[in-house]
Amino acid sequence: MVAGLVAVTRRDLLLAWKRPGDVLNPLFFFAMVCTLFPLAVGPSPEQLTFSGPGVLWVAALLAALLSLNSLFLGDHEDGSLDQLLVSAQPLPMLVLGKTLAHWLTSGLPLVLISPVLALTYRMPGNVMGVLMLTLLLGTICLSLLGSIGAALTVGLNRGTALLGLLILPLAMPVLLLGANTVSLAAGNEMYTTGVWALAAYAVAAISLAPYATAAALRISNE
Amino acid sequence: MWKWFHKLASPPHFYRLAATLIPWLAVPGLMLIAYGAYAGLFVAPEDYQQGDAFRIIYVHVPSAYLSMMAYMFMAFGGAIGLIWRMKLAHAVGAAAAPIGAAFTFLALVTGSIWGRPMWGTWWEWGDPRLTSELILLFLYFGYMALRSSIDDTAKADKASAVLALVGVVNVVIVHYSVEWWSSLHQGQTLFKEGGPAMDASMLYPLLAMILGFTLVFGALLARRIRTEVLYRERRTRWVREMILSPEGGK
Numbered sequence A: 001m002v003a004g005l006v007a008v009t010r011r012d013l014l015l016a017w018k019r020p021g022d023v024l025n026p027l028f029f030f031a032m033v034c035t036l037f038p039l040a041v042g043p044s045p046e047q048l049t050f051s052g053p054g055v056l057w058v059a060a061l062l063a064a065l066l067s068l069n070s071l072f073l074g075d076h077e078d079g080s081l082d083q084l085l086v087s088a089q090p091l092p093m094l095v096l097g098k099t100l101a102h103w104l105t106s107g108l109p110l111v112l113i114s115p116v117l118a119l120t121y122r123m124p125g126n127v128m129g130v131l132m133l134t135l136l137l138g139t140i141c142l143s144l145l146g147s148i149g150a151a152l153t154v155g156l157n158r159g160t161a162l163l164g165l166l167i168l169p170l171a172m173p174v175l176l177l178g179a180n181t182v183s184l185a186a187g188n189e190m191y192t193t194g195v196w197a198l199a200a201y202a203v204a205a206i207s208l209a210p211y212a213t214a215a216a217l218r219i220s221n222e
Numbered sequence B: 001m002w003k004w005f006h007k008l009a010s011p012p013h014f015y016r017l018a019a020t021l022i023p024w025l026a027v028p029g030l031m032l033i034a035y036g037a038y039a040g041l042f043v044a045p046e047d048y049q050q051g052d053a054f055r056i057i058y059v060h061v062p063s064a065y066l067s068m069m070a071y072m073f074m075a076f077g078g079a080i081g082l083i084w085r086m087k088l089a090h091a092v093g094a095a096a097a098p099i100g101a102a103f104t105f106l107a108l109v110t111g112s113i114w115g116r117p118m119w120g121t122w123w124e125w126g127d128p129r130l131t132s133e134l135i136l137l138f139l140y141f142g143y144m145a146l147r148s149s150i151d152d153t154a155k156a157d158k159a160s161a162v163l164a165l166v167g168v169v170n171v172v173i174v175h176y177s178v179e180w181w182s183s184l185h186q187g188q189t190l191f192k193e194g195g196p197a198m199d200a201s202m203l204y205p206l207l208a209m210i211l212g213f214t215l216v217f218g219a220l221l222a223r224r225i226r227t228e229v230l231y232r233e234r235r236t237r238w239v240r241e242m243i244l245s246p247e248g249g250k
Helices: A002-018 A020-041 A045-068 A073-078 A080-086 A091-120 A125-152 A159-186 A192-220 B002-009 B011-043 B052-084 B087-119 B128-149 B153-180 B200-232 B237-244
Strands: none
Touching: A002 A020, A002 A091, A020 A045, A020 A091, A045 A091, A045 A125, A045 A159, A073 A080, A080 A091, A080 A192, A091 A125, A091 A192, A125 A159, A125 A192, A125 B153, A159 A192, A159 B128, A159 B153, A192 B153, B002 B011, B002 B087, B011 B052, B011 B087, B011 B200, B011 B237, B052 B087, B052 B128, B052 B153, B052 B200, B087 B128, B087 B153, B087 B200, B128 B153
16 A cells, blocks of 8 residues: 555656756745745835735745646646556555655745745744744645645646636635744744644645545546 | 435436425515515614614525535535435536525625624624635635536536535534634624524514525525526437427426
């Protein structure tokens, strides 16, 4: 069971390694959205400290959405998705492997560069830690939720707009928890509840989303 | 039991059943709404805090309740359709979505109109219920967008059913958000321990409105399912026979 997961993850990581553009583009997008806000709302330090957590979280959400479109698209086009569907390995585990690889190549890099951008928003060190922790849990949730949407829209050629319409409403609770937890931490208030709630969301998503994604993939490829 | 279930699932049978049901739902529903609207707007006394503004609950509460009820129809229809491969259940989901979206929109608009004099703002982002109701509207839009972008009806049915089921988590959050996050929205008035915290003269019109709205919702749903069934079965023999018969599909 785990063999299939590991094999799929390794294959996707290898593919990502051969095509670094797919990994880097969402990161550049993330950095660029974070740059847009100070240019638009003005560079005053109070404003940046106040809006920093929210802006970073929204940018992360949009960057995650941008990378999701390609999750099953390549495999659908070259036919390897059909091979996964007829494989003897349980499909939810294979899907989990693909989502894991997707998170390692899109969510995790995003978490790792977030302190640099948080620095430009004058975020203090301890808050930065909370930001990274919430983004770590949040991007896991977003990758898993997004895999459902990506599986539903895989053969449709409707692009990111439809995917956004499907995924963003589901992702809003994650955004709300994540951004507000960082804001609470920035205001020196109790923030652990939000972290636990995000962790609970992530655990639920890991256990349930692969089944929904597997079902959606079977429907899309009938 | 199973025989009844199979009979209900047969499109021609349901098509005729819905036709007989519609007047039985619509007439009492409209009568209840007429009574509720009159008693709520003219007979019920003013609220000691909110004055006449509270009267919008006679539209707001039933709409908000039906916005979630319609979603449940969509989700259960999707689940039954996926599990028992019952095509009619998918038709229920497809028919319920636009009605649900309309009630969600109505709940948002009436809530907003009420919020202006009461909270001093048309829209309050800090309130989880408002936000969740808006998210519910987006979920309906997503469901309908996914449905309309898949040409194959069978595939569209199943894909949108999966989406509706995933979104149920969200509806649960809508429902419990009042308890989860501290809220600007009023707490529960109707369903709480120790009975409703409302005077009978205000309560009965509200109950009549809720029941009336539900019945009219049922009638609208039955009407839309009939159209949906007719469209889906347009190439079958029973539809052709019915249309060519002397009654002409009545």
